Amino acid sequence: MIIVSNVSKTFKIPIAKEGRFKGIRTLFSREYRAVQAVRHLQMRIEPGEFVGYIGPNGAGKSTTIKMLSGILHPTSGEILIGGANPQRQREQVVRKLGVVFGQRTQLWWDLPVSDSFDILASMYKLDARTYNEQMRTLTGVLGLDEFIDTPVRKLSLGQRMRGDLAAALLHNPDILFLDEPTIGLDVVAKKQIRAYLKHLNTEWGKTILLTTHDIDDIEQLCSRVIVINHGQSIYDGSLDTLRDRIGLPSIMKIAFNGIIEPPAEEELASLPFTITERRDQILTITCNRNEVTAMTVLRHVSEWGDVQDVHMEEPDFEDVIHRIY
Numbered sequence: 001m002i003i004v005s006n007v008s009k010t011f012k013i014p015i016a017k018e019g020r021f022k023g024i025r026t027l028f029s030r031e032y033r034a035v036q037a038v039r040h041l042q043m044r045i046e047p048g049e050f051v052g053y054i055g056p057n058g059a060g061k062s063t064t065i066k067m068l069s070g071i072l073h074p075t076s077g078e079i080l081i082g083g084a085n086p087q088r089q090r091e092q093v094v095r096k097l098g099v100v101f102g103q104r105t106q107l108w109w110d111l112p113v114s115d116s117f118d119i120l121a122s123m124y125k126l127d128a129r130t131y132n133e134q135m136r137t138l139t140g141v142l143g144l145d146e147f148i149d150t151p152v153r154k155l156s157l158g159q160r161m162r163g164d165l166a167a168a169l170l171h172n173p174d175i176l177f178l179d180e181p182t183i184g185l186d187v188v189a190k191k192q193i194r195a196y197l198k199h200l201n202t203e204w205g206k207t208i209l210l211t212t213h214d215i216d217d218i219e220q221l222c223s224r225v226i227v228i229n230h231g232q233s234i235y236d237g238s239l240d241t242l243r244d245r246i247g248l249p250s251i252m253k254i255a256f257n258g259i260i261e262p263p264a265e266e267e268l269a270s271l272p273f274t275i276t277e278r279r280d281q282i283l284t285i286t287c288n289r290n291e292v293t294a295m296t297v298l299r300h301v302s303e304w305g306d307v308q309d310v311h312m313e314e315p316d317f318e319d320v321i322h323r324i325y
């Protein structure tokens with residue numbers, strides 16, 4: 001289990017000097033300004049959960065992941081990963097954790113991928129049998145064969161990400177922190193990485209905290225989302241509840257056979273939904289699904305003509321995000 005209790009992180013940044021030798025003078029400056037990257041963060045993640053951690057640029061996501069994995073120290077508050085503190089019990093925590101930073105690789109750039117795995121295996125002190133077994137399993141799932149002897153610098157971004165995922169999983173940790181693992185990937189590679197991540201969670205039971213700017217990642221993978229803005233958690237729950245809470249409309253497209261005869265303006269105004277578009281034989285209807293069911297809408301519109309087809313459209317998740325920010 002991951003427990004984050006009232007964690008804050010403040011960076012001290014030297015105030016930039018003006019005038020001659022400003023670079024050197026800034027370097028030796030004793031004047032600082034404080035940037036509060038994370039404020040009073042509370043979080044509890046149960047084993048086996050797949051949690052999306054989202055927020056605008058500079059919200060504090062990477063800082064949180066770096067604190068969770070022990071790279072940065074919180075200014076205040078406490079973090080426990082499986083009962084251990086990532087700063088004080090680093091080695092114990094590192095064994096439980098795999099971390100992937102999408103923008104940076106932990107593989108050695110000029111070496112074949114297999115050499116990086118050899119180095120990591122010896123860092124984690126894996127015995128030969130465990131290492132070989134784990135490599136076999138990971139090769140099966142992540143298709144490493146295709147590029148195992150290729151130097152990392154020659155890999156496609158999708159292959160590199162598969163290599164990085166394998167590196168993070170080599171010591172078989174229970175928990176994965178993934179910071180933008182799909183960044184820069186093309187549609188096909190994204191789909192593939194998502195399929196792997198789903199497998200790691202549902203088949204292998206890995207607990208995953210995923211940071212992403214890609215809304216499809218969240219929609220397709222995460223049962224829970226935590227939204228952070230200006231270092232503070234502003235939402236923690238399901239994606240559906242998030243949509244409902246900010247009252248995004250449901251959209252229905254209703255196709256008719258033949259003539260459509262909606263009632264007069266006054267009667268339309270009294271209905272619990274609105275017609276937002278009328279094109280040929282199709283009406284677009286918008287309603288708040290907390291206030292009116294699709295069946296009620298259908299009952300009304302079927303009096304206006306011969307309904308041929310109904311199509312429900314989910315509100316766009318990008319809209320959801322913009323509204324909560």
Ligand SMILES: Nc1ncnc2c1ncn2[C@@H]1O[C@H](COP(=O)(O)OP(=O)(O)OP(=O)(O)O)[C@@H](O)[C@H]1O
Nearest residue numbers: 011013035037055056057058059060061062063064
């Ligand atoms: N090492 C650092 N020194 C000083 N300030 C930092 C440092 N790391 C992060 N910050 C600041 O802390 C705040 C949070 O940054 P962080 O990288 O955690 O955001 P993020 O949500 O991951 O953003 P993005 O989506 O752009 O990666 C920002 O204001 C950033 O400038």
